[in-house]
Amino acid sequence: MVSSPTITPNFCDDRRPPACSPQGARTITPVKRLRIGVVGAGTAGAAAAIFLARAGHAVALYERVAAPGPVGAGITLQPTGQAVLARLGLLDAIVARATQIDGLLCRRPDGRAVVDLHYADLDPALRGYGLHRGVLFEALFAAAGAESRIALHCGVAIASTTLADGGA
Numbered sequence: 001m002v003s004s005p006t007i008t009p010n011f012c013d014d015r016r017p018p019a020c021s022p023q024g025a026r027t028i029t030p031v032k033r034l035r036i037g038v039v040g041a042g043t044a045g046a047a048a049a050i051f052l053a054r055a056g057h058a059v060a061l062y063e064r065v066a067a068p069g070p071v072g073a074g075i076t077l078q079p080t081g082q083a084v085l086a087r088l089g090l091l092d093a094i095v096a097r098a099t100q101i102d103g104l105l106c107r108r109p110d111g112r113a114v115v116d117l118h119y120a121d122l123d124p125a126l127r128g129y130g131l132h133r134g135v136l137f138e139a140l141f142a143a144a145g146a147e148s149r150i151a152l153h154c155g156v157a158i159a160s161t162t163l164a165d166g167g168a
């Protein structure tokens with residue numbers, strides 16, 4: 001049965017910019033622990049929930065599908081997505097189930113190239129990866145489920161949200 005709970009997240013009211021580490025990586029130091037609701041356990045929701053939980057917040061992750069599974073087709077994992085997964089500690093396991101892409105070439109029916117990208121032309125360290133969307137889902141969903149600060153609620157469709165404690 002699908003229920004529609006009301007989320008009442010509250011937000012940190014300290015608007016100072018995050019501190020930067022000596023290496024330049026942004027780190028977030030919450031001034032207080034928050035209770036945060038995240039709607040949807042897809043790529044974005046699961047990743048956000050993990051980051052928030054690891055930052056110390058209590059996260060309720062709501063997914064309308066009762067038993068989420070690895071559905072979908074092939075996707076390309078670009079360097080920006082790779083960087084996020086690396087920060088989550090998930091990139092190596094995902095890459096092990098992916099195929100490296102060195103370049104992208106898209107042609108029109110008349111043979112003219114409309115995309116001709118070679119990652120190494122931009123940076124020798126850059127590459128893409130081709131994988132089944134389910135590989136990404138499985139890694140993120142499992143990681144979210146393993147976080148003690150994430151309460152996962154499947155089969156719950158969120159109908160509306162409200163903000164609490166002066167959240168904006």
Ligand SMILES: Cc1cc2nc3c(=O)[nH]c(=O)nc-3n(C[C@H](O)[C@H](O)[C@H](O)COP(=O)(O)OP(=O)(O)OC[C@H]3O[C@@H](n4cnc5c(N)ncnc54)[C@H](O)[C@@H]3O)c2cc1C
Pocket residue numbers: 039040041042043044045062063064065074075076077078081156157158159
């Ligand atoms: C055909 C196709 C090909 C693509 N190829 C690529 C590619 O090669 N590379 C790439 O990077 N991206 C690709 N994308 C885009 C990529 O799939 C999306 O950007 C990505 O899935 C978005 O992630 P998301 O978490 O925001 O949304 P989703 O993955 O759609 O997840 C949203 C989740 O929220 C749940 N949900 C929605 N509403 C509610 C609600 N009210 N209450 C509770 N739960 C809710 C849904 O059930 C779902 O599980 C492709 C997309 C399509 C359609």
